[in-house]
Amino acid sequence: MALRGDWMYENNGGTCVAIAGIDYCVVAADTRLSVGYNILTRDHSKICSLADKVVLASSGFQGDIRALHKNLAARHLLYQHQHNKQMSCPAMGQLLSNTLYYKRFFPYYAFNVLGGLDNEGKGCVFTYDAVGSYERVGYSTQGSGSSLIMPVLDNQLKSPSPLLLPARDAVTPLSETEAVDLVKDVFASATERDIYTGDKLEIVVINASGIKREYLELRKD
Amino acid sequence: MVKMTDLPTKGGFSFDLCTRNQMLLDKGVQMPPFRKTGTTIVGLVFQDGVVLGADTRATEGPIVADKNCEKIHFMAPNIYCCGAGTAADTEAVTDMVSSQLQLHRYATGRESRVVTALTLLKSHLFSYQGHVSAALVLGGVDVTGPHLQTVYPHGSTDTLPFATMGSGSLAAMSVFESKYREGLTREEGIELVAEAICAGIFNDLGSGSNVDVCVITKGQTEYLRNYQLPNPRTYISSKGYSFVKGQTVFLEQLLLLVSKLVHVEAIFQLRVDEWQYRINWGLVPCLC
Numbered sequence: 001m002a003l004r005g006d007w008m009y010e011n012n013g014g015t016c017v018a019i020a021g022i023d024y025c026v027v028a029a030d031t032r033l034s035v036g037y038n039i040l041t042r043d044h045s046k047i048c049s050l051a052d053k054v055v056l057a058s059s060g061f062q063g064d065i066r067a068l069h070k071n072l073a074a075r076h077l078l079y080q081h082q083h084n085k086q087m088s089c090p091a092m093g094q095l096l097s098n099t100l101y102y103k104r105f106f107p108y109y110a111f112n113v114l115g116g117l118d119n120e121g122k123g124c125v126f127t128y129d130a131v132g133s134y135e136r137v138g139y140s141t142q143g144s145g146s147s148l149i150m151p152v153l154d155n156q157l158k159s160p161s162p163l164l165l166p167a168r169d170a171v172t173p174l175s176e177t178e179a180v181d182l183v184k185d186v187f188a189s190a191t192e193r194d195i196y197t198g199d200k201l202e203i204v205v206i207n208a209s210g211i212k213r214e215y216l217e218l219r220k221d
Numbered sequence: 222m223v224k225m226t227d228l229p230t231k232g233g234f235s236f237d238l239c240t241r242n243q244m245l246l247d248k249g250v251q252m253p254p255f256r257k258t259g260t261t262i263v264g265l266v267f268q269d270g271v272v273l274g275a276d277t278r279a280t281e282g283p284i285v286a287d288k289n290c291e292k293i294h295f296m297a298p299n300i301y302c303c304g305a306g307t308a309a310d311t312e313a314v315t316d317m318v319s320s321q322l323q324l325h326r327y328a329t330g331r332e333s334r335v336v337t338a339l340t341l342l343k344s345h346l347f348s349y350q351g352h353v354s355a356a357l358v359l360g361g362v363d364v365t366g367p368h369l370q371t372v373y374p375h376g377s378t379d380t381l382p383f384a385t386m387g388s389g390s391l392a393a394m395s396v397f398e399s400k401y402r403e404g405l406t407r408e409e410g411i412e413l414v415a416e417a418i419c420a421g422i423f424n425d426l427g428s429g430s431n432v433d434v435c436v437i438t439k440g441q442t443e444y445l446r447n448y449q450l451p452n453p454r455t456y457i458s459s460k461g462y463s464f465v466k467g468q469t470v471f472l473e474q475l476l477l478l479v480s481k482l483v484h485v486e487a488i489f490q491l492r493v494d495e496w497q498y499r500i501n502w503g504l505v506p507c508l509c
Binding site for chain 1: 454
């Protein structure tokens with residue numbers, strides 16, 4: 001019995017963004033869940049708090065995303081029991097990549113951005129494809145509105161290539177409020193032109209004092 | 222035997238390329254997405270005439286191509302038509318029938334009838350066997366009374382007291398089925414149509430932005446463009462964006478001479494002087 005195309009999967013839409021700053025990290029995602037031309041719910045969080053300095057935002061097939069988040073949360077708990085400390089963002093980055101590649105021949109239909117603070121307290125963003133290829137970057141987007149948002153972030157944040165020598169800082173010099181303002185504006189714009197993005201925007205900011213959550217209403221049409 | 226190439230073409234649609242298209246699809250070639258109107262379009266009959274309604278979003282796949290397009294098309298001063306499906310098809314077919322109706326009005330000297338528009342539309346769509354993807358809600362008031370009809374891409378029609386078409390038709394129809402009754406007043410009719418379109422706008426991803434309404438009664442038509450605007454942009458950055466010169470790095474610069482600027486002041490001055498000279502010497506008759 002031949003498996004026809006993506007019969008095993010479903011795309012529930014949505015967009016995720018993460019921006020790394022000098023001492024903070026902003027992770028944002030819309031809260032709309034859709035299938036085809038229908039809205040399943042306007043109030044579904046795509047963001048998962050994995051550790052006290054690590055947040056994961058995923059868009060794609062919600063069934064796989066739920067399973068992936070559950071898997072990572074369980075692995076983190078195990079790590080805490082074995083090492084008596086929280087996982088750092090780079091460590092979680094590696095764990096996510098391995099988890100995704102483990103299912104290389106029946107992938108998680110999940111497009112992830114991992115955000116948090118690294119061991120030095122600097123903002124840290126990792127971007128992934130569906131099978132675990134990852135890279136540390138200064139900012140990233142994934143999901144249905146990513147092609148609308150990425151060019152704007154490229155223009156405003158201008159992250160240098162990680163291949164340059166000497167190694168240059170990928171984090172943006174913008175302040176936390178400026179970065180949040182940019183994220184809100186960029187999502188409002190993506191909502192105008194992408195039918196799968198909208199309803200509400202959930203913004204999570206991670207800094208030295210912890211994790212802070214904020215919401216912004218988006219267009220509901 | 223007469224060879225195929227000797228037969229004169231008689232007009233009508235040639236379906237040869239349809240087999241080729243199917244073969245390409247089977248091979249896995251992706252057809253470019255058309256601009257479809259996604260859409261919620263509705264119409265209802267009230268006590269004095271008909272009310273038509275439409276949303277204003279045009280989509281190209283998952284992207285909004287036009288946030289405020291016009292889906293209620295003019296057919297005749299007393300007949301309007303909402304269109305769903307491929308935007309080019311709805312535009313073309315309604316423009317074509319609108320022209321035909323105008324010529325018919327000149328020929329007959331009478332106001333156009335809805336059934337005339339209906340027959341012209343359905344026969345055109347049928348002859349294209351559904352390849353012209355236009356789903357229409359036709360409404361108008363003529364000497365025989367108010368009419369509301371739906372036209373499907375393959376050419377079938379229905380005459381109904383209330384109708385919805387497009388991807389948001391189910392959302393809009395749920396409102397109509399709950400709240401429609403015969404003998405609505407004008408205000409009630411407009412309110413119900415706006416509510417049905419809003420249901421499509423908020424619950425269907427292919428529809429969105431604003432509500433357009435058109436009210437047609439005997440002797441008068443009111444086209445209420447953007448009757449409701451329930452979707453303003455939720456956030457505008459107060460900081461704004463600045464794009465200073467030199468922000469885009471370029472590798473090569475090519476300067477081309479497009480045109481030369483010629484100073485013509487002197488020539489004009491000469492002509493004025495010449496006229497003044499001629500007037501002074503009586504060579505030009507002055508009109509006083």
